[in-house]
Amino acid sequence: MSAPVKEFKQQAARLTHDLRHRELIQTALGKYELVRDKSQRAFQDWEAARNAAAQIKWEGINHLEEHLTQFVRLLESRGTQVHWASTGQQARELILGIIRRQNARSLVKSKAMTSEEIHLNEALAAVGLEVVESDLGEFIVQLRREPPYHIVFPAMHLSRGEISDLFRRELGSAPTQNPEELTMIARRVLRQKYLAADIGLTGANFAVAETGMISITENEGNARLTAALPRTMITLLGIEKILPHFEDLALFLPMLATMGTGQPLTCYNSFYGGPRQPGESDGPEEFHVILLDNRRTELLADPEQRDALHCIRCGGCLNVCPVFRNIGGHTYGTTYSGPIGSVLTPHLRGLNQWQHLSHASSLCGACTEVCPVKINLHHHLLHNRRNAAARKPAFGQKLAFRIFAAIVTHPTLYQMAKSAGRLLQPLHPLVKGTRLDPAYAWTHTRDLPRVAPQTFKEYWRARKSVPPENDRRAATPHP
Amino acid sequence: MTEREKILGRIREALVSPAPGPAMHDTGREPGLDAVPAAGSRQWLPKVGDTFAERLELFRKNTAELKARFELVDSPQALADRLVALRDTEAWKKVGVHQGELTGPAVEVLGLPVCRTDTDYNVADLESCDVGITECDALVAQTGSVLITSRSAGGRALSVLPPHHVVLARREQLIADLPEAFSLLKRKYAPDYPSFLSFITGPSRTGDIERILVLGAHGPKKLTILCV
Numbered sequence: 001m002s003a004p005v006k007e008f009k010q011q012a013a014r015l016t017h018d019l020r021h022r023e024l025i026q027t028a029l030g031k032y033e034l035v036r037d038k039s040q041r042a043f044q045d046w047e048a049a050r051n052a053a054a055q056i057k058w059e060g061i062n063h064l065e066e067h068l069t070q071f072v073r074l075l076e077s078r079g080t081q082v083h084w085a086s087t088g089q090q091a092r093e094l095i096l097g098i099i100r101r102q103n104a105r106s107l108v109k110s111k112a113m114t115s116e117e118i119h120l121n122e123a124l125a126a127v128g129l130e131v132v133e134s135d136l137g138e139f140i141v142q143l144r145r146e147p148p149y150h151i152v153f154p155a156m157h158l159s160r161g162e163i164s165d166l167f168r169r170e171l172g173s174a175p176t177q178n179p180e181e182l183t184m185i186a187r188r189v190l191r192q193k194y195l196a197a198d199i200g201l202t203g204a205n206f207a208v209a210e211t212g213m214i215s216i217t218e219n220e221g222n223a224r225l226t227a228a229l230p231r232t233m234i235t236l237l238g239i240e241k242i243l244p245h246f247e248d249l250a251l252f253l254p255m256l257a258t259m260g261t262g263q264p265l266t267c268y269n270s271f272y273g274g275p276r277q278p279g280e281s282d283g284p285e286e287f288h289v290i291l292l293d294n295r296r297t298e299l300l301a302d303p304e305q306r307d308a309l310h311c312i313r314c315g316g317c318l319n320v321c322p323v324f325r326n327i328g329g330h331t332y333g334t335t336y337s338g339p340i341g342s343v344l345t346p347h348l349r350g351l352n353q354w355q356h357l358s359h360a361s362s363l364c365g366a367c368t369e370v371c372p373v374k375i376n377l378h379h380h381l382l383h384n385r386r387n388a389a390a391r392k393p394a395f396g397q398k399l400a401f402r403i404f405a406a407i408v409t410h411p412t413l414y415q416m417a418k419s420a421g422r423l424l425q426p427l428h429p430l431v432k433g434t435r436l437d438p439a440y441a442w443t444h445t446r447d448l449p450r451v452a453p454q455t456f457k458e459y460w461r462a463r464k465s466v467p468p469e470n471d472r473r474a475a476t477p478h479p
Numbered sequence: 480m481t482e483r484e485k486i487l488g489r490i491r492e493a494l495v496s497p498a499p500g501p502a503m504h505d506t507g508r509e510p511g512l513d514a515v516p517a518a519g520s521r522q523w524l525p526k527v528g529d530t531f532a533e534r535l536e537l538f539r540k541n542t543a544e545l546k547a548r549f550e551l552v553d554s555p556q557a558l559a560d561r562l563v564a565l566r567d568t569e570a571w572k573k574v575g576v577h578q579g580e581l582t583g584p585a586v587e588v589l590g591l592p593v594c595r596t597d598t599d600y601n602v603a604d605l606e607s608c609d610v611g612i613t614e615c616d617a618l619v620a621q622t623g624s625v626l627i628t629s630r631s632a633g634g635r636a637l638s639v640l641p642p643h644h645v646v647l648a649r650r651e652q653l654i655a656d657l658p659e660a661f662s663l664l665k666r667k668y669a670p671d672y673p674s675f676l677s678f679i680t681g682p683s684r685t686g687d688i689e690r691i692l693v694l695g696a697h698g699p700k701k702l703t704i705l706c707v
Contacts, residue, residue: 058501221698301493
């Protein structure tokens with residue numbers, strides 16, 4: 001078993017039994033569901049909006065070259081420096097290069113999942129730069145030296161008591177159970193960091209080809225400060241963020257908010273088309289946009305799963321996933337968790353090490369049903385299973401299916417297996433739940449159904465030998 | 480070969496084999512000719528009434544839910560009175576502001592020290608202001624949003640750094656919905672857009688601690704919209 005699988009299984013087993021964790025997640029998601037449903041109902045036609053959103057993203061991704069070229073041309077025409085990075089390594093070096101040229105000492109960050117993807121914070125810390133996460137949830141998990149738990153709600157797994165303890169330990173603040181006071185502690189600390197920071201780094205939710213702008217969705221105002229105060233601004237985004245038209249945002253902003261946090265629209269939806277322009281009084285002198293591939297083009301080359309690049313990172317599929325809700329975000333061990341993470345990670349990090357995620361699904365299809373851009377999520381999990389099996393089938397699995405196939409295609413063998421099951425089952429309690437149990441994987445948490453005392457064939461044969469007038473069941477009409 | 484050429488080359492190569500139409504994996508159909516569907520978004524988004532009165536009502540309802548303050552006043556004099564009342568109840572000592580048709584007279588009436596952000600200014604100076612007073616491009620009834628740009632609202636920081644953001648608007652600026660907001664931006668600015676544009680929907684907020692709403696996470700704790 002490879003390391004990611006082993007860790008996944010251990011963590012999953014631990015958290016599934018952690019009742020405190022379960023309560024925190026259920027409460028948080030319960031609140032989310034209420035507002036999400038309300039915002040969704042306010043749409044005159046949510047399903048039509050989903051269809052349109054899927055079509056717009058399809059257009060963006062399937063004509064990516066034209067849209068990207070236009071996006072970059074317009075950004076550059078207003079003095080933005082656009083950089084291209086094929087790998088995470090290249091993106092890190094580009095950012096470090098900008099930092100070195102500026103002699104920068106501190107960098108303030110607003111939420112950027114792409115920066116988690118390329119492990120940017122570690123690289124920046126290694127050269128002695130002070131990096132501060134400014135989104136409250138991200139700030140909290142950064143103090144805990146932990147990755148975000150959820151792509152939209154990074155500190156969802158923590159209670160206010162734990163956050164108070166953390167702030168007391170790391171910031172020396174007085175303990176409090178009041179979320180407002182806790183938020184104000186973070187606000188005061190971070191405001192000072194903003195005023196001192198040399199560089200602001202953001203992610204982006206959308207890249208608008210028609211007008212050459214990046215779009216950032218947020219609630220706190222931390223991204224706005226990041227883009228307003230430091231003299232240099234860097235935006236790191238994946239090449240798949242493209243939307244063809246400016247008006248597309250009229251649809252995508254409320255849909256992202258509805259699925260992401262349940263709000264009709266988040267507090268700030270801001271678009272940036274360049275550094276400070278002539279006649280403007282503030283904003284960064286330099287604006288760098290880094291376009292990240294990091295194996296996205298490999299996913300693009302797979303027509304079957306290309307629509308996974310339509311993802312707008314709303315987190316909607318995580319919130320409805322019964323697996324995510326039980327095992328939690330950290331268990332995945334990936335940047336993107338939940339159904340979309342299980343689809344993307346094998347492409348971003350390799351199928352062999354990460355194919356187990358395709359099995360962390362009940363295939364209930366709840367994710368596909370809620371996805372605002374209609375990604376065929378649970379089918380893609382099946383596609384990944386198929387691809388993994390085709391590439392390197394596990395010996396045990398292959399053998400098991402050979403035996404199964406032999407039994408079900410030979411009636412005599414099938415009969416024998418059934419009789420054996422019936423005869424052997426009374427002995428099962430002797431080993432049930434122990435390592436000697438051949439069905440241990442199933443029975444250590446569940447019961448095995450009892451084999452029926454009579455097979456259908458036996459019943460049928462017995463029934464035929466009874467004259468119809470004596471057969472009560474045959475005489476009674478079906479209720 | 481540059482990284483740009485390499486990435487664009489990989490994209491070109493990847494797209495040689497076509498993908499099934501959007502969300503049509505099971506049917507394998509190609510998308511129809513109406514592949515630019517955003518224009519129709521008005522019919523799917525939340526409903527907005529046709530008359531000014533309906534839009535005003537909706538904007539009022541939305542801002543109340545967002546915990547923003549919205550007041551419609553009848554005259555420039557009434558607007559000035561409201562500002563003076565706010566100054567006194569909140570004990571403002573310094574205001575951040577930019578030059579504008581509505582903000583100009585307003586700041587004279589207040590008679591307080593001022594940090595002007597439409598010319599070069601000091602960030603620490605703005606940070607010490609009790610309020611940032613700006614104009615806007617539009618008010619959006621559908622969402623209760625204020626649409627601003629760096630050109631209409633005194634730059635990027637004025638509307639986010641001080642703890643209270645006061646927006647001065649004219650009633651003609653109330654528009655119906657998001658699609659209208661985008662066409663307005665295009666009409667007004669294209670192709671020479673300001674470097675920063677933003678929809679402000681309520682005061683700054685967070686739910687990062689147990690999904691409990693807290694106002695004033697990083698941006699203003701209060702948002703007041705005065706419409707004349």
